[in-house]
Amino acid sequence: MATRLRRAASAWDRLAARDPGLLRSVSALRVVVGIALTLAVLGLSGAPAALLVAGCFAPFTVALAIGEGSARDQAFVVAAAVPLVPAVLLVGGALAPFPMAAEGGFVLLIFWAVYVRGYGPRGHALGIFAFMAYFLTQFLDAGVSDLPGLYAAVGVGFAADALVRSGLLRARQDGTLRRLRRAFRTQLRQVVLETIEVVRAGRVDARAIRSLERRVARLHRSALVIEDVLDRGGPGGIPGESRRIARVEVAAQRLAVLAVRSASALPAAPRAREQVVAWLEAVQGHLARTRDGRDVRGLEAAHDRGARRLDGAPTGLLDVHDSVRELIRALAGPRPVADGPVDRGPYRTVAGDAASRADGVSPGRGGLRPGMTWQAVQVAAAAAVAVVGADASSSEHWYWAVLSAWVVFVNTETSGAVLVQGLQRLLGTVLGVACGLAVAAAGGTASALVAGAGGVPVILCVSLVCVFGIFCTPPDAYWVVSFFITCMIVTLFVLLGVFSTGLLAVRVWETALGVLCGVLAAALVVPTTVHRAGGERLLEVLRALRRTRSPRGAAPLAARELDRSLEGLRRSLRPLTHPLNPRRVHRARVRQLLALLESCAYHARSLATAGSGPARPARLGGAVCADEAAERVRANLDEAIRLVQAGGRPAIGGHGGVRTLTRLAADPRWSRDHTSAGDRALFHLYRLDEATAELARALGGPAAGTRRARHRTAVSVGRSPCPPRPAAGSGR
Helix, strand or coil: CCCHHHHHHHHHHHHHHCCHHHHHHHHHHHHHHHHHHHHHHHHHHCCHHHHHHCCCCHHHHHHHHCCCCHHHHCCCCCCCCHHHHHHHHHHHHHHCCHHHHHHHHHHHHHHHCCCCHHHHHHHHEEEEEEECCHHHHHHHHCCHHHHHHHHHHHHHHHHHHHHHHHHHHCCHHHHHHHHHHHHHHHHHHHHHHHHHHHHHHHHCHHHHHHHHHHHHHHHHHHHHHHHHHHCCCCCCCCCCCCHHHHHHHHHHHHHHHHHHHHHHHHCCHHHHHHHHHHHHHHHCCCHHHHHCCCCCCCHHHHHHHHHCCCCCCCCHHHHHHHHHHHHHHHHHHCCCCCCCCCCCCCCCCCCHHHCCCCCCCCCCCCCCCCCCCHHHHHHHHHHHHHHHHHHHHCCCHHHHHHHHHHHHHCCCCHHHHHHHHHHHHHHHHHHHHHHHHHHHHHCCHHHHHHHHCCCHHHHHHHHHHHHHHHHCCCCCCHHHHHHHHHHEEEHHHHHHHHCCCHHHHHHHHHHHHHHHHHHHHHHCCCCHHHHHHHHHHHHHHHHHHHHHCCCCCCCHHHHHHHHHHHHHHHHHHHHHHHHHHCHHHHHHHHHHHHHHHHHHHHHHHHHHHHHCCCCCCCCCCCHHHHHHHHHHHHHHHHHHHHHHHHHCCCCCCCCCCCCCHHHHCCCCCCCCCCCCHHHHHHHHHHHHHHHHHHHHCCCCCCCCCHHHHHHHHHHCCCCCCCCCCEECCCCC
């Protein structure tokens, strides 16, 4: 029994790690329960199959449009959709007898639905409602005489969805945070486990380092999801939780970096290595046993008592030992700080409030928003061409091509992203059709399946499984989403009694036509290239990095803004970093740029979390050094911003395979006698100085090289009051 419970807990933890907080799973479950309630009510009332399909519209579209937004946004969107959907259904039903008018009305509606995205998430959601309502009338071939039944079915769907969201499966922030904390702890355990493998190997293992880096990235994403939930406010959080999450994340990443460094330069020391592995296993076991990992008093005391066993151990293992202690202390939560005004000490912000206001950018929020008018023109042009092409092949199902032309633009901003999403859409459709044909062949003909005893419930159950798969799939696996959508549509064909292999062939053809029209429109009608979008996102990252503060004040907030901007840059550059990108050299350079920016973000996070200790470096003259380093960072970033605005592109070559952890592990190390928080902050300022200088050089600028050369000369001859700059092999 105990073994089964452990296996169940392990499976639950793996699921929570892949779906932080089970947000997607819970959202998918809400949709499934809402649709099941709708089908139950309509089925008991004897509604025909067409009205069963119409009733599922509301729960499906509500989840598609509003997702996990705030309660206020959800209430506003649903309240606005209640009158909007009947109006669109009326227009669609009235135009159904007139094909050309129906097609033209759909194109105009698409233009409006994309244009209102410029008004934020609420406008985006209302556009989806309008599009799906019009598509429903075309899919069911509904006329004006069918509208009363459609209104009743859609009303039942809205009521069922409201019942599920406000009662049966109501989203509670305390429950969401509890699941997110468990997912974060699971990810942390995985990081510790992978670190154990790296330390135990005692050598550079590229596969183990890649696995460790993936675990660290998942931990980082979990932390960002927790921050997003905390930002929405409401009950459930605890004081200082955001700072504690940040400290644990930075401590775990530092542990991974030092483990990789020790593996790359670790002499034979099997006993010391096994001792460090034993402490790491103790931390991993503690995380597995406890609910939140905060009660670490016994673990910390045992770790400190065992420190004497490492006398004479290699420096790399001593570094890992120290990082284990830092992780244990981070798990315990932030130490209390004295009340009163915050002393910013000698540190100056890398960029002040005036510079932030001059940028005119809200840090970390929103992102690149191309002109919605031009994007609406793109989508409308793609839809118009798709209509013309579909009429030439299948005038009855032209709306499939329009649907594909629409969806390839959803959540995309560049022509490259449209191309990638279009190819994924086509791949998922082909695989879904193949799966539908296999199911039909295994179960006999579609008509026999429907006519058989219990046939309709079986079909509805399969449809619900497909719906769950649609909303449970991660957004970066869009081809899987398209696969489930196509499988669901195949089951709807069976339910409506129109299933045929010819209809599935038309579905594939119309999808390919719509994808082609969308890609051509994105490339020819006022295109937004990946380079242009990436440049805009890169500017946001650089400005957010320039707003990063010293270890006092709003540093944690600024660091999270930087993280969100960096996530936006990754999304924009995803077409260039895609494995199928044929330009391998260019792909390697872009990945190297992202690794360099991640190095900067790591040091910025470390600066933010250093604020829990003394702000001033312990050494005499450390305040002057901090100001000098902050000024150099500002100058480097100003130069990088100027170069990006002038059209500079990354010119990084020769190290395309270097990963983030390997890059950070190759950094110089700080002396072990510099243990104060102020000295740690000074170290990260130095490293941020070097990283931003390399970034500016990669973009083609001098990066304040003259000042840096003078500073190095002064340090080398002992004329500077600053502590020695980090040098390879000098310590930690």
